[in-house]
Amino acid sequence: MDKALQANAKGDVFLRISTHLAERTDIASALEAVADEIAEVIPFSHADLCLYDRPGWMASYEVGIQTRWSRARTRVDRSPIRDLITGKCDFMLCSDAMQDPRQTFAGACSEPIFNHGLRSRVHVLMKVMGQSIGTLNISHETPGLYTLETVQRARNIADVLSPYFHAMHTAEQAQRATQVGQEAQKREEGLRRGALELTQTLEQERQRIGMDLHDQTLADLTRLLREVTGDAPLDRAALAQGVSDTIGNLRQIIDTAVPTLLELFGFAHAVRVHLERAVGIAPVRIDVTDDTGGAPDRLDPTTRTALFRIAQEAINNAAYHSGARTIKVMIEPVAQYGLVMTISDDGRGIPASLHRSSGLSHMRTRARLISAELDILNDYGCRVRVMLESRT
Structure with missing residues (x-):
């Protein structure tokens, strides 16, 4: 295929991406809708968007292999792509991420890389009006698959995706903001019920402690008193051991309560x-x-x-x-x-x-x-x- 045909083919892919995104209103379904088109430009087994969620945290949206990255937010300082997020580089290209210290440093949230064998990885920034909103990340099990040409392709994809996903992300945040009042009321009611449950649990714990003191500590002290005041010869070693055991049992009860x-x-x-x-x-x-x-x-x-x-x-x-x-x-x-x-x-x-x-x-x-x-x-x-x- 000559360069003109290749350019037309790529343009057709990006047009289809724009068409799909124009019909979507949420990030997860939008990413799923354009997965095939992204794969035409860059073959992948896993792709995700990392969008800024709050200072120091990223939210991930995945397509292809599903990993823990999309199940919970990731701290920037624990992200395998922290160098890109923090501005130390303007792209990341890995021929084998499993051996790349930039992605597998101590404490990194890099388990999915090893669990799913994500070796070839390319990461580029997503920008809107010159401001970074997150990253586009594409991975494959085959090592050495991606090149600098892949980086440019990823940037082209990111340029098309960024404004759409920024708008959807902003809309989601605005929608969450409108729900704050209702959720606050629900949380207050939940706290009231939860506090009541905790109060009931604490009362049950007090009753349990009282029973332990009555059934165990008081019984032990009563037995020791009988030994001290009885007519039988006093075995001081046995008495000392009994007092020591009682103190130990009492300390365990206290440690449980306080x-x-x-x-x-x-x-x-x-x-x-x-x-x-x-x-x-x-x-x-x-x-x-x-x-x-x-x-x-x-x-x-x-x-x-x-x-x-x-x-x-x-x-x-x-x-x-x-x-x-x-x-x-x-x-x-x-x-x-x-x-x-x-x-x-x-x-x-x-x-x-x-x-x-x-x-x-x-x-x-x-x-x-x-x-x-x-x-x-x-x-x-x-x-x-x-x-x-x-x-x-």
Whole structure:
């Protein structure tokens, strides 16, 4: 095919792309509608758009292979294409992304690259009126498939897509804004119900503690009193052991009611101790990492305790119900004062038909009560992520 015919063919493809996009009003269906035309210009097994969602975060929309990228927002500093997003380059071209340190650096959200063998990758900016609105990303399993000519083709596609998707993204944001009032009212009602459930749960916990003190601690102390005041010879070693056991049992009851380790040794240590207790002697690899320099301990006591309770519930679910072999807790900084806590495991994940949902409901309620954002994602196990926005 001569150059004139090639130009006409490409022009026809871009015209069809524009025609399809003019008929769509949402991003996901629009991308699906133009997938075949994009494949005519650049063969791919996975393609996605990453659009700026909020400062420091990207939202992904995929076509072809479906991955975790579109299931939850991605932090810019963890994105495999952070160099492009942050302006360190104006395009990225990878012959084998699985071996490319720009995309597989420590902490990168690059699991889909390895899970689906996305080796050849090309990334270009999407711009409207000179301002970047996101990126177009195209991938294929075949290594070395894309060239600098592919980069130019991707730019041509991005130029056609950008104004349409920018308009749709802006419309979606405006639509969400109009729903704020209604959603706020629903959240307030949900908080009221959730707070009531938590109050009922706390009352049940008080009753349980009272029964434990009555059935265990009081019974132990009564037995020790009989031994001390009885006529039988006093076995001081046995008495000391009995007192020690009683103190240990009482300390366990107190630790359950009040997170004393949280007060004495700090958030990360308290989470590690709870994780170790939950795992017990099971062959489970655990890890607790705090990259914030102790930011949870600088939160107000109510917020810190709520965050700890969420961690406890997520850890309990992973340790007791998931069959996980690895459980990790990571606390990372967000913006200037915020933080994100992620509890992840490699277990069975959360069943679709979960009969006992009170634990998840309580996590969500606690998150709402401290104005935190909670995501629960089944992704090769379970990932619970709690994000506290910047606060002084």
